[in-house]
Amino acid sequence: MADKQHLYLVDGSAYIFRAYHRLPPLTNPEGTPVGAVYGYTTILWKLADDLDKADGPTHLAVILDKSSHSFRNDLYDQYKANRPPPPEDLRPQFPLIRDATRAFSLPCIEEEGFEADDLIASYARAAQRQGWDVTIVSSDKDLMQLVGEENGARIDMLDTMKDARIYIPEVEEKFGVGPELVGDVLALMGDSVDNIPGIYGIGPKTATKLIAENGSLAAALDAASEMKTSKLKERLLEGRDMAMLSRQLVELKSDCELPVPLEDMKLSGIPAEPLADFLRLHGFNSLLKRLGAGTGSPSRTTNLNPAKAEHAGEAASASGNAQELPEWPAVDRSAYECVQTMERLEHWIARAFAAREVAVDTETSALDSMQADLVGISLALGPNDACYIPLAHGGSDMFAEKPEQVELEAALAALKPLLESDAVLKVGQNIKYDLTVLARHGITVAPIDDTMVMSFAMDAGRSEDGIGGGHGMDELAERHLGHTTMKFKDVCGAGKKAIPFGEVPLDKATEYAAEDADVTWRLHRIMRHRLPGEGATRIYQRVDRPLISVIAGMEREGIKVDRAALAKLSERFATEIARIEGEVHQLAGQEFTIGSPKQLGDILFDKLGYKGGRKGKSGQYSTDQAILEKLSGEGAEIADKVLEWRQLSKLKSTYTDALQAAIKPNTGRVHTSYSLVGAQTGRLSSTDPNLQNIPIRTEIGREIRKAFVPEEGNVLLAADYSQIELRLAAHMADVPALKEAFANGEDIHARTAQEMYGEVTRDTRAAAKTINFAILYGISRWGLAGRLKVEPDEAQAMIDRYFQRFPGIQRYIAETLESVRAKGYSETLFGRKTWFPRINSKNQAERQGSERAAINAPIQGTCADIIKRAMARMMPALAEAGLPNVRMLLQVHDELVFELPEGDVDAASKVIRAVMEGAAAPSVSISVPLGVEIGHGASWDAAH
Template sequence: MTQRDERLVLVDGSSYLYRAYFALPALTSRDGEPTGALHGVLNMLHKLLAEEAGERIAVVFDAPGRTFRDDLFERYKAHRPPMPEELRAQREPLKEAIAALGVPVLEVDGVEADDVIGTLAARAAGPVLISTTDKDMAQLVDERVELLNTMSGSRLDAAGVREKFGVPPAAIRDYLALVGDTSDNIPGVPKVGPKTAAKWLNEYGSLEALRERADEIRGKVGESLRAHLDELPLSYDLATIRCDLELDLQPGELRRSAPDTEALRRLYRRYDLRRLLAELEAEAPAADDPEGDPDPDPEVAYTLVRDEAELGAWLEQLEAAEAFALDLETDSLDYMSAAIVGLSVAVAPYRAAYIPVGHTGEGASPQLGLERVLERLRPLLEAEAPQKIGQNLKYDMSVLAGYGVALRGVAYDTMLESYVLDATATRHDLDSLAAKYLDVETVTYEQLCGKGAKQIPFAEVDLERAGHYAAEDADIALRLHRHLYPQVSAEAGLQRVFTALEMPLLPVLSRVERHGVRVDRQVLERQSGELAERMGEVEARAHEAAGEAFNLASPQQIQAILFERMGLPVVQRTPKGQPSTAEAVLEELSAQGHELPRLILEHRSLAKLKSTYTDKLPQLIHPRTGRVHTSYHQAVTATGRLSSSDPNLQNIPVRTEEGRRIRKAFVAEPGCRLLTADYSQVELRIMAHLSGDSGLLEAFARGADIHRATAAEVFGVERASDEQRRAAKTINFGLIYGMSAWGLGRQLGLPRDQAQRYIDRYFERYPGVQAFMERTREQARQRGYVETVLGRRLYLPEIGSRNRQRREYAERTAINAPMQGTAADLIKRAMIDVDAWLAEAGSEARLVMQVHDELVLEVPEGELDAVAARVRELMGGADGGALRVPLELELGVGGDWEEAH
């Protein structure tokens, strides 16, 4: 028998639980459950089991409740805050996981883990290794007992204790009594530090001898010692680890048992302990995978479909399936111009086929023609059954529509399943999802085709390699669906968001994108010229203000002029220590009355409008349709709001006259008008609903101007002025976004204390709002997420962060996210309902844009009244009666988007 087999290993579980919690970031599982301490302790334990432990081992935790030391000294550990809730939540899962590993877990009421470990070490017949980070344990070291800090890898035997503390293990209790312990609130002797304590004990031999000769100690430290002589016995008792407990078990009974692999698998999956799960699966593959997939690495069966017989065989499989996964391979990411190179399908995990139709690379022949393949597949693709599964199916739907194929039965999109399950857990592309949820490293497009100048078109890739890549895409989508959808459907709110909002919206967005919006090229070209002229004027004024010519686009030159030549105050520095010229810095300097920073900001704003919109939008006009076709993204923002690109319609500026004028270029077709329908103050209405504040509810119920009503309350006037209304509007929206008194004061141009008085008065008048904010913060801390009215879940991984700035940002987000998220849900519901009505009514009107809380429709002039009335009705009822306040809309009509406002 080896020494490792004979040795008893005792793990101080409580010590490692706390150290792991404070040492690691605030990790969470996909369900928002805290996992940082779980990761840390289990990784430590696995390392210990692999490197140090034989069969004899136990992990010991402090039992909850009072101990004998609390009876000795009422203030023992009294200053310690209670165990953080996110740490407490990990305690039981950790003990469960350790037990599933086959390692005994001990807790003894009325004593601490130290005492249990001390007693077991004293009783053990052979060598003992104590794994701990607690310095108190040094008193247990002797010729048989050694300490190991698994986190740092350091070991302490008797010689090591003397080297570290300056005294032998037998004197550690005396040492601790003198030094005290701030973490445990052990008094000790004030002014006595580690060096003094070690010096005294080496000189006098023991604490008792030191007490007897205390009169010999000179100076302030001697006075402190004599003043606290009566307290030393208490400190000694508190620091002493008991080694004589009456335990119901003996060290010889502490032995590992066989691990419960199914329990471990369940725990590792629940808490996203992916590395440990991978190690477990490698050591003990699951006989029956509860997620519904076969063993981790079964033999894949991917088929290249090259002739009519193979196509027919796969058509039979697809027709017999309840659902199948579909993926297109194309030559472009632009859905308006992409040509199909091939189609892949999957009917079961690890079984997929690729049907090439447009390859030119090695091994390309034989392959079927696209027209023939679409002719054979059309009945399946256009039928509601079988159901279709895929990743980002909106793209596939739009590409197929370009070939005259109307994809129907689109039931499950894995990108949206992941997004609804947890928007912030990961990016929602196929490669990222495969890595996170399936532990699969997929072949990437760049690995297949190269990158940069050396990248080749997909159609030129060797067909065998291309076929495996494409079939894998369909296979992974199917496997992801089987993994993700059960989790989505297990929560009623998440399933409702997925099935009633996100999936029905997918075909609506495809239609909106493909229809596009008409843009007047001449208007944009004229505006580009005007912006260039304005930029020249501002540049000349900036040069005059600086006293010299300089490049307004050069941060280095701006830095030299503002901070070196003009001597303006440095507000912020770059990571390299240079004075920053960022927008926020220039705004701060402008607010201090400096003209040049204001002119630089104005020039930047004009330059951005020109480069991003008036110069670029004409390039995006499609040559065939004469319209701009944006791409809407459902799975990007954390709150559920849509984003868009090429062009980004959400970022067209509306706060400046120049920005608003860009909307004049968005025009209606001849014979049509643009109808805009914009929710009025929707987030404030949602705030009123969520908070239940009687004042806000009453104001909205009677149709009051909410900003003027707030101004009257905050400023204590009967009829608020326009200036007071503007201030109240800033307060209303500022509080939604968690604005501080400092931020509010800066926006209103007021001292911080006056801004704070406005905030205090607001909460006095609307106490329900403050109560809602406090309630939401607490719920977010407890659950790790907040929810919208319709059930969308918004996770806040930083809500338990020990970094104050991150935690406070998460708390502000917790308050704002339910409002932004509910507003996002409402506009999505409105789009679905309006689109459905237009189709049902056979209207020629079309949805052409969605921007923030606004829908834009292109409507034949003869239908304007009917469409406007129905849109008002449908958008006003998008909440399905869930809100306690009415939804109000502002409708506008015009030949262009700006006129419609």
């Protein structure tokens, strides 16, 4: 246990309502409502786990409101008068929530006549007087009055909704004044939630300005008489009494008697049995299994403050959270070393070899890894044990003075054995970028770990609820380390005054660059402890991690495009766009800017009088795709033309123009950038340029694909999984009819048409194809009606008939939704989790959107996992088959694109097919064959 005592005070009252609104109504075996109880229990459990993995408390208590009446109601009878009574189904849950707290063997403190905030204030001040640090687990603005430090004892807050620490800077950012003046600002502005009157007409900005300028509420009120005549002066003079009353109401009472002594809040672990009894009593079986007490005695003890791991590098146990991370010092940028001599560089390299693990980060002249110059490299071996190695610093002018630094080639020659050593793990944050930069200098970095990808493996989708967030370094550092990193603009500036990183003075460059490596090292220790405990080791180690270097290699390969062909297409599109524009203006009876939603909306709904126009908050009509398609279906020719104009304009700007600009002068090829964390389900996303949204089935899309060509003497080969989502659905939902059809090589859409309509015609097959895919995406009756152009009742009948013919699909959907509602996430066959924090939202649109995504996520995510496994195995398999000249260039949805000598096509096709068809094995056995279609030709289009 740490020498210094650290008390955590949990604002339990806030958790109750958060839990109530997050979950649907639930009842226990006795029929008592327990939705809020269940939610409160899971939130408290998550807090315990989070504190378990961070700088855990030595003492902890949960503080609750005893009743709705306090001494403030005696001061002002309208205090909180506007608050509605608790919902009927929440009232019987209040005592059960207290039982839940005690089931964790935690103090549950409440006192008649005082609010939870007053008890929190009293305990916080009492602990601070004894020299303890205090963290208040709440985001309540009233409690921000307590934040600060006295005699070395600090009070801060932890907002678990945002996973963010709140200290003096955060309070100042929110209120514009320090914590000691928060009460004065609140008194002036009032609070409609608690019905604190304040002074009418004075909002947060004015209140902050007055208090900041005058130094206190009393001084601001006294200064009113000297102000020029104005409405504000009148309000201040007339509202003085209300402001002073409000100051009393917002003042936290910090001298309450303490019902439970501070010493009794000491944590020594949470016995599992009381918690198991509570979970059994209320039928919380999923939580009971999580505790490990499903059928008998608990198998583990939850400990909020376990013993610290003796060594920083000690591996996490199978339980994932059985060990606490070491106590790290705060980030200290002054501790970093700027390595300017070969002697010091060799010293760091020797230490990294001995440590067997090093965090690595590169600094470059630009964001484009294919063209950026290497400016420096940073290394980290532990907290604050980091360095920066400048390699190309100094002004760009040939006469500019260069600082002392190791010569680039000499430094890279010295680093190469370390970065390529199998005995040393290299850790990066988005290390794919660094792999490409260093590969261009002849260094193949391996083995690797990536903290960004690790975070994604555990937290994909959590950001919607504020529990998780993005996976960039800044977000991860804030979330997991409570640390705000230096920003690039802090050292290089922004806008026209920005300078290249190579011109940043070495002291600032060292602070910025070495911090990146230091933070990455720390994040890696946290992530690798979390992976096994959260069941993410398998997906990270077997699917995502092996792919990082593969993707980096594909990005470096790039693909050739025919600039002349693209230029001709751009010219053709420009002519077509101009023609369509003229036709639209003729139909409108006037010229206008077609790309302006406002002008287009006015033409469609005001001038031409089409029905169905909807104005948004901005006051202008919506003219999105759905609106235009609806008008088109009703016979509005102008809507057809606008849709055509939009498609051609997008294709021209996004592809035919952009692809020409994207050709790298040093390679003559286009190099897209793939993100391993861009799509929530695990699919790769493509940017700069995006090659995954080129239309597949349209003639225009085919024209664009014709511009993707091989080098002379080679061909392009495309290998595409055939109907993989339907195949996986047949397996995962266990649908015998569909499994049989795939096993026999039948046309699956024809089989569905036969099952549903009793005959196979062009129309029934087309409808069956639409239904097959739409239902896997959780489509509604109205959505299907729109796609098939039928009435909603008819669409519902089709859905019902589909479920009658394939009951396994309906069962799969129901079981998937039930599981996601209970756990908060879906899982692929390989264990990838996708979180859906709004799956139980009371907002119908949010809930239904999450439900649709949750139905498809296990299938689409499994598809992504399979093709990733195929990609990771592909190049070794081709090399083993004696095919070193086959290069994998692109991954687009379920398709892989290769460039190879024409004479290698037959041999390569066999290897590629075998790898793709067997990609799931041996981790997952699939009861439906994975079909792969392969073609080749002189362009990407010809390969289909």
